[in-house]
Amino acid sequence: MSAKNDDHDPHSLSFAEAVRRVGAAITPVSGFEQLALREALDRVLHEDVVSPLDVPGHANSAMDGYALRAADLPADGERELSVIGTVFAGHPFAGTVEAGQAVRIMTGAMLPAGADTVVKQEDTQKRGEQVVVGTGHKPGANVRLPGEDIRRGAVVLARGRRLTPADLGLLASLGIPEVKVFRRPRVAFFSTGDELRSLGQPLGEGQIYDSNRYTLHGMLTRLGVEVIDMGVVPDDRDAVREAFRTATASADMLITSGGVSVGEADFVKETLQALGQVNFWKVAMKPGKPLAFGHLGNTVFFGLPGNPVSAMATFYQVVQPSLLRLAGEQPPERLRITVTCAERLKKAPGRLDFQRGVLSRDEHGQLVVRAAGLQGSHVLSGMSRANCFIVLPAAAGNIEAGSPVDVEPFAAFM
Ligand code: AMP
Ligand code: MG
Numbered sequence: 001m002s003a004k005n006d007d008h009d010p011h012s013l014s015f016a017e018a019v020r021r022v023g024a025a026i027t028p029v030s031g032f033e034q035l036a037l038r039e040a041l042d043r044v045l046h047e048d049v050v051s052p053l054d055v056p057g058h059a060n061s062a063m064d065g066y067a068l069r070a071a072d073l074p075a076d077g078e079r080e081l082s083v084i085g086t087v088f089a090g091h092p093f094a095g096t097v098e099a100g101q102a103v104r105i106m107t108g109a110m111l112p113a114g115a116d117t118v119v120k121q122e123d124t125q126k127r128g129e130q131v132v133v134g135t136g137h138k139p140g141a142n143v144r145l146p147g148e149d150i151r152r153g154a155v156v157l158a159r160g161r162r163l164t165p166a167d168l169g170l171l172a173s174l175g176i177p178e179v180k181v182f183r184r185p186r187v188a189f190f191s192t193g194d195e196l197r198s199l200g201q202p203l204g205e206g207q208i209y210d211s212n213r214y215t216l217h218g219m220l221t222r223l224g225v226e227v228i229d230m231g232v233v234p235d236d237r238d239a240v241r242e243a244f245r246t247a248t249a250s251a252d253m254l255i256t257s258g259g260v261s262v263g264e265a266d267f268v269k270e271t272l273q274a275l276g277q278v279n280f281w282k283v284a285m286k287p288g289k290p291l292a293f294g295h296l297g298n299t300v301f302f303g304l305p306g307n308p309v310s311a312m313a314t315f316y317q318v319v320q321p322s323l324l325r326l327a328g329e330q331p332p333e334r335l336r337i338t339v340t341c342a343e344r345l346k347k348a349p350g351r352l353d354f355q356r357g358v359l360s361r362d363e364h365g366q367l368v369v370r371a372a373g374l375q376g377s378h379v380l381s382g383m384s385r386a387n388c389f390i391v392l393p394a395a396a397g398n399i400e401a402g403s404p405v406d407v408e409p410f411a412a413f414m
Pocket of ligand 2: 193259
């Protein structure tokens with residue numbers, strides 16, 4: 001293999017091993033808070049929620065129709081039953097349905113004593129005070145049984161669950177007004193680089209605006225963590241150390257960007273080594289080979305590469321799952337789908353590649369993916385245009401048009 005077409009680095013950790021190590025090294029933050037149900041949306045349950053009730057709490061009708069005894073269903077022909085009343089949802093029927101009787105019943109209304117079956121209105125005929133029922137009805141039909149949805153004492157939502165709108169409704173249906181959730185992790189971040197200017201400052205020669213703090217702010221905010229933006233730190237050993245110390249005093253996680261390459265002014269890895277422990281600092285992924293991970297006391301540390309696309313890709317692929325773990329969640333497996341690649345993609349074997357793609361349907365309605373413009377790790381416009389990562393295995397070389405490829409739709413995790 002020529003050096004040019006091979007991207008293999010014996011000092012890099014495989015992506016899978018990096019993810020495994022990070023997963024093994026991170027435990028949830030300690031501390032919880034008790035929140036009213038509405039405030040608990042998107043928060044992570046600190047303890048199992050056990051149902052205090054059967055749901056439904058009582059047998060009720062799934063249809064508008066007539067409640068009757070199964071024994072009164074005719075084997076052939078039809079049967080006339082006397083209608084002795086009407087029962088609405090929320091207004092239980094006082095009497096009992098005896099043989100030869102029926103009660104008109106609305107959806108959700110409690111099944112009257114004596115009745116065990118509901119025949120829906122469209123299958124009956126009203127004849128004065130009588131209702132006529134034919135054949136073909138099953139005993140017990142159209143009845144929702146107590147505890148059919150949820151049994152009292154059952155775990156309805158487990159510790160580690162991030163609460164969705166459906167979950168809030170589920171908890172409300174059980175009469176649960178408050179839940180215990182993990183406190184939000186505090187995440188500090190800063191950018192390193194003498195060339196970086198913050199918005200509002202004039203750009204001198206060779207200087208650029210710091211974009212990573214904005215992408216990080218956005219990505220972190222979406223995850224519901226408390227963000228601490230520490231600004232830009234110059235390429236200076238003491239300044240980097242000082243910033244590390246400040247962050248570890250208050251943050252559960254510190255994320256830096258830049259300064260992890262092998263360049264002379266790259267003090268991040270050195271500082272991690274001096275003040276904490278380096279777990280790894282190179283991963284065989286693209287973009288993003290320099291990616292440092294370690295601990296500073298109790299603070300989890302990630303040193304992201306400075307290139308804007310690398311910083312985002314490493315965040316989404318490695319930092320995000322670990323941040324979910326820190327927040328108390330069991331990170332769900334990320335949705336990957338196999339689609340046809342509509343064009344040729346350039347790739348050298350050696351690193352797992354997360355190219356930026358645009359997923360769409362072709363004229364036959366089939367899902368296809370194309371590259372979202374230039375794939376350089378500094379091309380933020382491509383990342384902005386993309387709606388998925390195209391995940392290409394480490395060993396793969398160029399991908400020919402028409403080949404199947406795996407994609408991760410951004411909508412599933414961003
Ligand atoms: P580094 O990892 O510090 O060697 O940076 C790699 C590349 O990313 C260089 O071109 C940097 O100028 C650029 N870069 C580093 N940090 C940022 C940032 N916060 N915003 C935009 N570009 C950056
Ligand atoms: Mg730098």
